Amino acid sequence: MAIEARAPPSQFVAKLRRGLGGQAGWRGLALQIVFVAALAWIAYEVVANARANLAAQRIASGFGFLTNTAGFGVSQALIPYSESDTYTRVFFVGLANTLMVSVIGIFFATIIGFVVGLGRMSPNWLLARIAGGYVELIRNLPLLFQILFWYLAVLAALPNPRQSISLRDSFFLSNRGFGVPKPIGAAGFEPFAIAIIVAIVGALLLRGFARRQLFQNGRLIRIWPYVLALLVGLPLLAVLIFRKPVTFEYPELRGFNFSGGSRIIPEFVALTLALSIYTAAFIAEIVRAGVQSVHKGQMEAGASLGLTRGDSLRLIVVPQALRVILPPLTNQYLNLTKNSSLAVAIGYPDLFSVFAGTALSQTGQAIEIIAITMGVYLAISLITSAIMSFYGWRLGRSLRA
Amino acid sequence: MKRATLVFTLALAAGLSAQAASAQTLKTVKDRGMLSCGVSQGLPGFSAPDDKGNWAGFDVDLCRALAAAIFNDPTKIKFVPLSAKDRFTALQSGEIDVLSRNTTWTLSRDTSLGINFAGISYYDGQGFLVRKSLKVNSALELNSASVCVQTGTTTEQNVADYFKGNNMKYEVIAFGTADETVKAYEAGRCDVFTSDISGLYAERLKLAVPADHGVLPEVISKEPLGPLVRHADDQWLDVVKWTLFAMVNAEELGITQKNVDDLAKSDKPELKRVFGTDGNLGETLGLTKDWVSRIIKATGNYGEVFDRNIGAGSKLGIARGLNQLWNKGGIQYAPPIR
Numbered sequence: 001m002a003i004e005a006r007a008p009p010s011q012f013v014a015k016l017r018r019g020l021g022g023q024a025g026w027r028g029l030a031l032q033i034v035f036v037a038a039l040a041w042i043a044y045e046v047v048a049n050a051r052a053n054l055a056a057q058r059i060a061s062g063f064g065f066l067t068n069t070a071g072f073g074v075s076q077a078l079i080p081y082s083e084s085d086t087y088t089r090v091f092f093v094g095l096a097n098t099l100m101v102s103v104i105g106i107f108f109a110t111i112i113g114f115v116v117g118l119g120r121m122s123p124n125w126l127l128a129r130i131a132g133g134y135v136e137l138i139r140n141l142p143l144l145f146q147i148l149f150w151y152l153a154v155l156a157a158l159p160n161p162r163q164s165i166s167l168r169d170s171f172f173l174s175n176r177g178f179g180v181p182k183p184i185g186a187a188g189f190e191p192f193a194i195a196i197i198v199a200i201v202g203a204l205l206l207r208g209f210a211r212r213q214l215f216q217n218g219r220l221i222r223i224w225p226y227v228l229a230l231l232v233g234l235p236l237l238a239v240l241i242f243r244k245p246v247t248f249e250y251p252e253l254r255g256f257n258f259s260g261g262s263r264i265i266p267e268f269v270a271l272t273l274a275l276s277i278y279t280a281a282f283i284a285e286i287v288r289a290g291v292q293s294v295h296k297g298q299m300e301a302g303a304s305l306g307l308t309r310g311d312s313l314r315l316i317v318v319p320q321a322l323r324v325i326l327p328p329l330t331n332q333y334l335n336l337t338k339n340s341s342l343a344v345a346i347g348y349p350d351l352f353s354v355f356a357g358t359a360l361s362q363t364g365q366a367i368e369i370i371a372i373t374m375g376v377y378l379a380i381s382l383i384t385s386a387i388m389s390f391y392g393w394r395l396g397r398s399l400r401a
Numbered sequence: 402m403k404r405a406t407l408v409f410t411l412a413l414a415a416g417l418s419a420q421a422a423s424a425q426t427l428k429t430v431k432d433r434g435m436l437s438c439g440v441s442q443g444l445p446g447f448s449a450p451d452d453k454g455n456w457a458g459f460d461v462d463l464c465r466a467l468a469a470a471i472f473n474d475p476t477k478i479k480f481v482p483l484s485a486k487d488r489f490t491a492l493q494s495g496e497i498d499v500l501s502r503n504t505t506w507t508l509s510r511d512t513s514l515g516i517n518f519a520g521i522s523y524y525d526g527q528g529f530l531v532r533k534s535l536k537v538n539s540a541l542e543l544n545s546a547s548v549c550v551q552t553g554t555t556t557e558q559n560v561a562d563y564f565k566g567n568n569m570k571y572e573v574i575a576f577g578t579a580d581e582t583v584k585a586y587e588a589g590r591c592d593v594f595t596s597d598i599s600g601l602y603a604e605r606l607k608l609a610v611p612a613d614h615g616v617l618p619e620v621i622s623k624e625p626l627g628p629l630v631r632h633a634d635d636q637w638l639d640v641v642k643w644t645l646f647a648m649v650n651a652e653e654l655g656i657t658q659k660n661v662d663d664l665a666k667s668d669k670p671e672l673k674r675v676f677g678t679d680g681n682l683g684e685t686l687g688l689t690k691d692w693v694s695r696i697i698k699a700t701g702n703y704g705e706v707f708d709r710n711i712g713a714g715s716k717l718g719i720a721r722g723l724n725q726l727w728n729k730g731g732i733q734y735a736p737p738i739r
Binding site: 160267360 | 485486489490493509510512513514515535543544545546547549552553554557558560561562564565570571572573574575576577578581582584585588589590592631632633
């Protein structure tokens with residue numbers, strides 16, 4: 001007679017109880033439900049009370065204003081915008097301006113930050129001192145002050161539009177900004193674009209091939225002449241066969257300002273400069289801390305393999321340092337994005353300036369507009385953080401492998 | 402300034418969700434022993450600290466008159482400097498009792514901000530300040546110009562309307578504060594600086610060489626400026642309204658800072674009512690019988706306040722124009738005290 005093993009008792013209920021209620025079991029679960037309900041009730045009361053009081057004081061509320069006509073001008077709009085558009089459109093114009101200055105600011109801040117941070121550890125005495133001086137000077141001055149400095153410095157250095165500095169009558173630099181010819185697609189545009197895409201894809205394939213050769217067969221292949229030939233040659237060929245891909249609309253002085261062409265406004269230049277220079281000082285210190293956290297034996301090992309200082313940094317030290325650098329670097333990116341709201345001081349039309357500024361004062365709906373603006377900055381920050389976390393996760397995985 | 406907006410908004414949200422707004426500003430002010438008055442961050446002639454650090458100006462004097470009427474002491478005031486953007490939120494949240502900061506009376510502000518305008522202390526209009534070296538004689542010659550404005554004002558919309566209405570192109574650059582706007586204009590970022598004309602005269606004094614800049618003749622909008630209070634406190638609205646009216650009436654009746662004591666003894670029926678020797682008009686407002694003489698002793702009548710701060714007797718030298726009394730060719734008019 002076979003003795004059947006008794007099936008173990010089901011753990012499901014116990015696990016559920018533990019998972020939902022923690023150590024306290026079902027009682028813990030009940031407490032949590034009560035707590036959440038209380039929170040929800042408080043939130044509801046706050047909102048309902050505020051609504052009732054707003055109505056009692058006859059302060060307009062709700063989000064209906066978003067479809068009203070804004071009726072004011074904006075100096076830089078990346079998406080088509082005119083005075084007769086709605087406040088929703090204004091919101092997106094401001095958002096696009098904020099994103100543009102943030103992305104470009106982050107790009108330059110990272111480059112300057114890495115150069116200065118590595119420079120500060122350079123064996124070259126002068127370079128190390130200059131980098132050190134940069135960090136100490138820049139990070140210890142208030143950002144608003146730097147923004148105003150760059151703005152007024154940029155403006156003061158430039159002539160008025162009638163005396164603008166021109167380059168071959170197509171580029172104009174004045175205190176109204178930098179006027180550049182605006183490309184307009186012509187007949188040959190499509191083949192030209194396709195040629196560029198093909199060239200880029202080809203270059204990437206070549207790079208993959210070269211890396212495989214290096215890792216599998218230990219053969220070092222020099223690919224940059226081919227890449228260059230692809231990237232320059234193909235588009236050039238397309239132009240020769242299909243004629244001009246674009247025609248240019250040149251800026252022209254008419255009345256007080258340039259009309260036609262594209263223009264980079266001085267507010268944008270000053271804000272980007274100030275934000276990237278300021279944030280770079282902090283990034284430099286983060287980079288230094290990261291690199292110094294890598295054991296110096298790594299550098300010595302690189303040297304004993306015959307790698308130059310630059311190569312050891314690039315191939316051995318920085319990839320390991322990146323793991324340490326990444327989290328505080330993310331903080332700096334978030335700071336830069338949030339600091340871009342100082343733009344209102346120099347008249348750059350960012351989200352805070354046009355939406356939480358002009359739109360707010362025209363509609364008077366402070367609570368709604370501030371809530372939307374806070375939500376947007378929060379979303380931008382969370383997205384940036386998520387991207388950086390993903391990058392960190394990939395980096396961690398490849399270093400472990 | 403950005404922080405200020407947030408603080409006021411949070412205060413507003415918190416205040417609104419906590420209790421219904423108190424509708425007893427006069428009592429609150431009396432209990433506190435101090436009037437809280439919102440003014441500009443520094444507009445010469447209207448509200449700016451003088452060389453001794455005391456707030457002075459046309460808008461400031463209205464607050465002083467109020468404090469004099471309530472406490473018989475024009476110094477019992479806390480001045481709160483506000484940017485154009487923060488001013489309404491500061492009033493709504495109860496941070497200030499009255500806003501006297503060259504604010505334009507418009508329908509949308511009156512109906513959707515939870516505020517009431519207490520009258521018109523200055524009839525203004527929007528204009529343009531340009532460099533004389535540009536040789537521009539009319540605003541209609543401003544096609545394609547760059548225009549500097551201060552954000553949070555009615556001016557941004559007026560500029561858009563004016564340029565669009567006249568089929569002209571323009572570029573608008575909006576700054577957070579008046580100072581930043583003027584600096585950018587002076588640095589040559591803009592061809593034109595636009596604001597209420599009174600403001601243009603005042604800001605011009607901040608430029609290196611004021612005489613190099615001129616105000617164009619066009620007035621592109623109506624900008625009736627006046628003090629304002631929170632909605633739903635009629636008694637307080639009356640106090641502010643009649644303080645302003647008292648100053649205008651005083652000018653009309655010839656009551657000045659110098660002769661106020663003599664005229665207070667007059668037995669003319671009209672003056673007796675004004676000075677409270679007959680009837681109790683002041684008390685019906687929640688003030689004292691001698692409220693008018695308190696006001697005039699502290700600040701002088703409307704004309705005196707105008708001349709001292711922004712008119713002929715000041716650096717600004719703005720002509721009375723529309724702000725002359727109704728019986729002298731202007732439109733400044735106050736209902737009678739009786």
